[in-house]
Amino acid sequence: MSKIGYGGDYNPEQWPREVWDRDYEAFALAGIDTLTVGVFAWAHLQPAEDRYDFTVLDAIVERACAEGKRIVLATPSGAMPPWLAHAYPDACRVDFEGRRHVYGQRHNACPSSPDFRRLAVALADRLAERYGDVPAVVAWHVGNEFGGSCWCPLCGRGFRDWLRRRHGDLDRLNHAWNTAFWSHTFTDWEQIPPPNALSEHWRGPDHTAFQGITLDYRRFQSDALLAGFLAEKAALRAHVPDTPVTTNLMGLYQPVDYHRWAPHLDFASWDNYPPDHASPARMALAHGLVRGLKDGAPFWVMEQTPSTTASRDVNPVKRPGVLRLWSWQSVAHGADAVLYFQMRSSRGACEKYHGAVLDHSGRTDTRVFREVAAVGAEFARLGDVTLGARTPARVALLVDWDSWWAVELSDGPNRAVRYPDVLTAYHRALWQANAALDVVPVTADLSGYDVVVAPLLHLVKGDLPDRIAAVLARGGSFLTTVLSGRVDEDDNAFLTDGPFADLLGLRVEETDAQGADVVNPVAFGGRSYAARHVFELIVAEGGTDVLGTYGADFYAGTPAITRRGNAWYVGTLLDDAGVAAVVRSVLDHHGLAGPLADVPDVEVAERVTPEGERLLFVLNHGATTVTVPCPAAGVDLLGGGDLAAGDDLVLVPTAVVLLRCQ
Ligand code: GLA
Numbered sequence: 295m296s297k298i299g300y301g302g303d304y305n306p307e308q309w310p311r312e313v314w315d316r317d318y319e320a321f322a323l324a325g326i327d328t329l330t331v332g333v334f335a336w337a338h339l340q341p342a343e344d345r346y347d348f349t350v351l352d353a354i355v356e357r358a359c360a361e362g363k364r365i366v367l368a369t370p371s372g373a374m375p376p377w378l379a380h381a382y383p384d385a386c387r388v389d390f391e392g393r394r395h396v397y398g399q400r401h402n403a404c405p406s407s408p409d410f411r412r413l414a415v416a417l418a419d420r421l422a423e424r425y426g427d428v429p430a431v432v433a434w435h436v437g438n439e440f441g442g443s444c445w446c447p448l449c450g451r452g453f454r455d456w457l458r459r460r461h462g463d464l465d466r467l468n469h470a471w472n473t474a475f476w477s478h479t480f481t482d483w484e485q486i487p488p489p490n491a492l493s494e495h496w497r498g499p500d501h502t503a504f505q506g507i508t509l510d511y512r513r514f515q516s517d518a519l520l521a522g523f524l525a526e527k528a529a530l531r532a533h534v535p536d537t538p539v540t541t542n543l544m545g546l547y548q549p550v551d552y553h554r555w556a557p558h559l560d561f562a563s564w565d566n567y568p569p570d571h572a573s574p575a576r577m578a579l580a581h582g583l584v585r586g587l588k589d590g591a592p593f594w595v596m597e598q599t600p601s602t603t604a605s606r607d608v609n610p611v612k613r614p615g616v617l618r619l620w621s622w623q624s625v626a627h628g629a630d631a632v633l634y635f636q637m638r639s640s641r642g643a644c645e646k647y648h649g650a651v652l653d654h655s656g657r658t659d660t661r662v663f664r665e666v667a668a669v670g671a672e673f674a675r676l677g678d679v680t681l682g683a684r685t686p687a688r689v690a691l692l693v694d695w696d697s698w699w700a701v702e703l704s705d706g707p708n709r710a711v712r713y714p715d716v717l718t719a720y721h722r723a724l725w726q727a728n729a730a731l732d733v734v735p736v737t738a739d740l741s742g743y744d745v746v747v748a749p750l751l752h753l754v755k756g757d758l759p760d761r762i763a764a765v766l767a768r769g770g771s772f773l774t775t776v777l778s779g780r781v782d783e784d785d786n787a788f789l790t791d792g793p794f795a796d797l798l799g800l801r802v803e804e805t806d807a808q809g810a811d812v813v814n815p816v817a818f819g820g821r822s823y824a825a826r827h828v829f830e831l832i833v834a835e836g837g838t839d840v841l842g843t844y845g846a847d848f849y850a851g852t853p854a855i856t857r858r859g860n861a862w863y864v865g866t867l868l869d870d871a872g873v874a875a876v877v878r879s880v881l882d883h884h885g886l887a888g889p890l891a892d893v894p895d896v897e898v899a900e901r902v903t904p905e906g907e908r909l910l911f912v913l914n915h916g917a918t919t920v921t922v923p924c925p926a927a928g929v930d931l932l933g934g935g936d937l938a939a940g941d942d943l944v945l946v947p948t949a950v951v952l953l954r955c956q
């Protein structure tokens with residue numbers, strides 16, 4: 295690959311041939327070189343169980359090859375055909391309420407259904423056999439957006455098998471689930487049903503009588519979906535020894551633990567559909583999370599919309615310049631390909647008003663097409679400069695699905711605590727400071743980081759405390775928060791002051807919770823910040839500095855923010871300004887705030903090429919024009935010309951500067 299991959303989902307099987315000609319004329323105008331084909335093509339690739347028909351896909355692949363496009367070839371298991379569900383009702387999921395679904399929608403196969411698995415694998419096998427040696431196929435794309443859960447009897451059986459592997463024997467399992475509580479001691483594996491509305495749950499999927507059971511079920515479901523991916527991948531590998539195999543992830547997607555998937559993806563990719571137009575930090579977090587799946591290797595944005603989504607209640611179009619800004623933001627955070635969903639708007643069904651490179655008119659003189667083409671032209675001009683470049687991060691943000699699940703399944707102290715909110719609050723502070731950041735799992739090697747930030751690390755497993763201790767021992771900093779270090783890998787409370795107590799030099803004696811309307815002001819660094827929801831009553835050891843204290847209630851004057859050496863603790867949920875103040879103190883101790891850290895809405899991200907060249911991306915996400923000092927001397931690769939450090943950079947809204955530093 296000699297440039298950033300550009301293109302996206304292409305479904306010519308849904309269109310007559312004459313439209314294909316117009317598609318390719320448009321692709322040439324827009325600099326589109328990469329086409330993802332076959333994602334939802336099962337029904338026409340296999341019209342009946344005993345009949346395959348590759349005529350149309352042959353033509354699609356031939357045409358793409360003839361036009362010199364790179365192909366991402368998908369297996370179509372993201373949406374099953376009606377004949378499959380009709381013949382094998384077990385392939386349809388049973389939902390949380392215990393209802394067996396019938397045919398409809400997509401992304402809904404039972405991951406434990408042997409018939410679904412057999413048929414999906416057989417088709418993957420045929421596809422790989424047929425197209426495995428087509429040189430234009432640069433990647434395989436298994437299924438689509440794996441997700442959701444099933445509670446059917448097959449999954450129940452699969453769960454019990456999974457439990458046998460995890461726990462070995464029932465004594466271990468009963469201990470792990472603390473089943474002595476409420477007389478739940480299991481004496482036979484067959485007694486264990488999937489935890490749903492008919493068994494352990496009440497008030498929905500987050501409310502369970504036994505957190506350990508539900509936590510294991512989430513892990514099992516994530517693994518069951520992964521098993522489907524792996525089975526198809528194995529079928530592909532039998533014919534395709536080298537071409538990378540991936541699937542499109544969804545960023546901060548709660549049901550699937552992407553860290554459990556990561557080793558099995560040849561490269562990571564994800565679909566970037568931010569929920570609103572004020573999400574640059576959240577997108578940066580998701581880019582970082584996906585990059586962190588493969589130790590910082592470049593990833594792909596497999597999908598983004600050129601203009602609007604259709605699935606939300608209200609679906610605004612991307613404002614002028616936003617498509618370009620967000621595309622470059624992807625590259626700034628490590629994307630080596632930026633692709634769209636999709637090339638041509640669907641004529642009917644639920645995505646008929648979803649944006650596309652070509653809208654229903656098929657015109658190329660629209661605003662959206664012009665913006666798509668402009669980005670395509672920039673990527674073409676830039677060539678391979680950014681490919682393979684990495685983020686030189688000295689700051690790590692830990693993300694952990696087990697903690698996410700455990701804290702949100704917890705009865706007490708406060709249901710208002712949502713893991714993504716706390717994670718994004720701490721991330722936003724790091725992002726605002728333009729700190730070069732890796733977003734990594736708790737199992738990551740931490741030896742390259744000077745600062746490790748672990749918001750809401752509720753569940754602690756493995757040797758993480760030792761690795762944190764090693765960071766501190768060599769002068770690094772550790773920052774963690776309220777409700778961290780509370781439970782072990784089975785979601786049982788530690789019978790001590792917790793695995794971080796010694797490092798932090800404190801213990802949490804009580805945990806108060808209040809409604810969102812109750813604010814307890816926390817004094818820190820000469821200012822007061824609003825704390826809400828959860829207030830830990832901290833007993834600090836001698837030698838632990840109390841940097842922030844509560845201002846109200848019977849614990850007024852007691853510690854809310856502490857530091858022992860470089861180990862920081864925030865025992866409550868601070869407002870954004872409070873989080874930013876703490877995070878900034880930690881970063882400043884190591885000089886790790888990035889360039890333009892005090893300019894709101896201006897993002898600076900760095901990548902270093904395999905040759906050691908520094909690339910600096912400066913992005914204005916704000917609504918106003920700002921003039922900032924150029925952070926380094928270099929060549930402006932998009933605007934042209936040389937810039938000296940300190941030169942005035944005038945950044946209009948959505949401005950992007952890409953500096954090759956000298
Ligand atoms: C997802 C899917 C696509 C499409 C888009 C629409 O990302 O993978 O098939 O439905 O959403 O936003």
Ligand code: ZN
Pocket residue numbers: 387388404405406407444445446447448449450
């Ligand atoms: Zn199932």
